[in-house]
Amino acid sequence: MKRPIIKPRSPALVVGAGFGGIATALRLRARGYRVTLVDRLPELGGRARVFRRDGFTFDAGPTVITAPFLFAELFELFGERLEDHVNLLPVEPWYRMLFDDGSRFDYGGTMADTEHEIESLSPSDVDGYRNLLAHSKKLFDKGFTELADQPFDSLSAMLRSVPDLVRLRADRTVWDVVSRHLRDPRLRQAFSLHPLLVGGNPFTTTSIYCLIHFLERKWGVVFPQGGTGALVGALGDLMQRVGIEFRLGETVERVDIVDGAAVGITLDTGEALDGSPVVMGTDPCFVYKHLIAPDHRRRWTDARIGKLRSSMGLFVLYFGTTRIYPEVAHHSILFGPRFRGLLEDIFEKGQLADDMSLYLHRPTATDPSLAPAGHDGFYVLSPVPNLTAAIDWTIEGPRYAEKILDRLESTVLPRLRNHLVSCFHVTPQYFRTELLSHRGAGFSVQPLLTQSAWFRFHNASEDVRDLYFVGAGTHPGAGVPGVLSSAKVVENLLLERERAA
Ligand SMILES: Cc1cc2nc3c(=O)[nH]c(=O)nc-3n(C[C@H](O)[C@H](O)[C@H](O)COP(=O)(O)OP(=O)(O)OC[C@H]3O[C@@H](n4cnc5c(N)ncnc54)[C@H](O)[C@@H]3O)c2cc1C
CATH class of the missing domain: 3.30.519 (Guanine Nucleotide Dissociation Inhibitor; domain 2)
Structure with missing residues (x-):
């Protein structure tokens, strides 16, 4: 299907060259925008940057790559194929869990492999795992397939989801749900880990995040040959091929606002770049507190930001x-x-x-x-x-x-x-x-129910028109699949904006 061009040759600014910002830059480019991507680091990747020392290649951040189709989609926007640029290798096991009592649990592979491993630790928990996975699928169908790439910017969108969230018991925590299905304390720990991959405490994170069990089972866990940095590199090459301009090593000091709308950004050198939309792929707490003057903020005041729970x-x-x-x-x-x-x-x-x-x-x-x-x-x-x-x-x-x-x-x-x-x-x-993350948090705001979906920073700013957010601090949340999905949300919002214009 031919993609409609939103606004040919209009300049758009994307700040933050993490996976969220990169995905947004590509999506906007595919829609016809002239895109400039700005980051204060000297290289692309954000948390997924690479440290090269003494012949070693150290991926700085994400290493558990799931839902790789989200990367493939970015190449497909331009008629290319991910597999022509990056070789994704299967990882076996996905995780090896080593417990303090000396026992071990290899998680991953086929369903039979996992059941066999569970049986060797706690035979009576095999059925519980099957039920947990069935519950995880229901959460996945709603929370990932249906909602991860949809804006949660209106109260009505939130209210429409409430019956499902109630039915799926989103009020329960990950630990609560896992413990209802599994009895062995080691397996409870093993299957409660996932919130930590997105910045949450399993004892307070909404059980919606149990969807990750099914997500891993559906697409497996892969690792790019050459490391996660190989994915960043391939995306960087793609951005160059399609004409996205990079401004690396440049720090944004201010979002420029005229009549309540974002019209550009100012760098710490004093240079101003004009463009609209402005998409921030950086920590929203930091942006509102430090890059937007208080008189432009009705919702995200310093006091409100101070009350948020950081990861x-x-x-x-x-x-x-x-x-x-x-x-x-x-x-x-x-x-x-x-x-x-x-x-x-x-x-x-x-x-x-x-x-x-x-x-x-x-x-x-x-x-x-x-x-x-x-x-x-x-x-x-x-x-x-x-x-x-x-x-x-x-x-x-x-x-x-x-x-x-x-x-x-x-x-x-x-x-x-x-x-x-x-x-x-x-x-x-x-x-x-270095990353300008509020409170030095690893994953922006915590994935609590009261800080998710409509309650999280909206992808379209509530305070400033034509200002958008992508990445870990906004809907749907942290982790590579989350931030890549948030780029789709912003793309959808910009389509809405264009239709409304
Ligand atoms: C050690 C570690 C391990 C992880 N492991 C996994 C994993 O295995 N699997 C997984 O799915 N997720 C993992 N994550 C989480 C995942 O890496 C992040 O959620 C995701 O990469 C964040 O992407 P992002 O686009 O939101 O932002 P980031 O990658 O944080 O990028 C934001 C960028 O904005 C730039 N910036 C900020 N402020 C400014 C400014 N004012 N001007 C210019 N530039 C600015 C920063 O320099 C940075 O480059 C891990 C994270 C870490 C830290």
């Missing part, structure tokens, strides 16, 4: 080793002795715990070219309190890194320090100062 922070340690650890899976989750208590420390008490749970990423398990020959490349991620906690990361960062290395040495990477090369870390302070 947790992230501590990520990147490192290489001079030996290969073939027994370590691509994605491992190392659970500590506590689950609920640890999450309370992170989300409620703002305490940095010693008995952390860790996500260990070993991309060289799938693609050895990401490290020099005979070496392994890793990152290890620990959810930590965001900057609302009184933690001085310049002091605690190096200490915490040592504690994580201790933990890895005593579990999956024996004598790690003897083989360690190229080791560095980022803390919530990095998210604040």
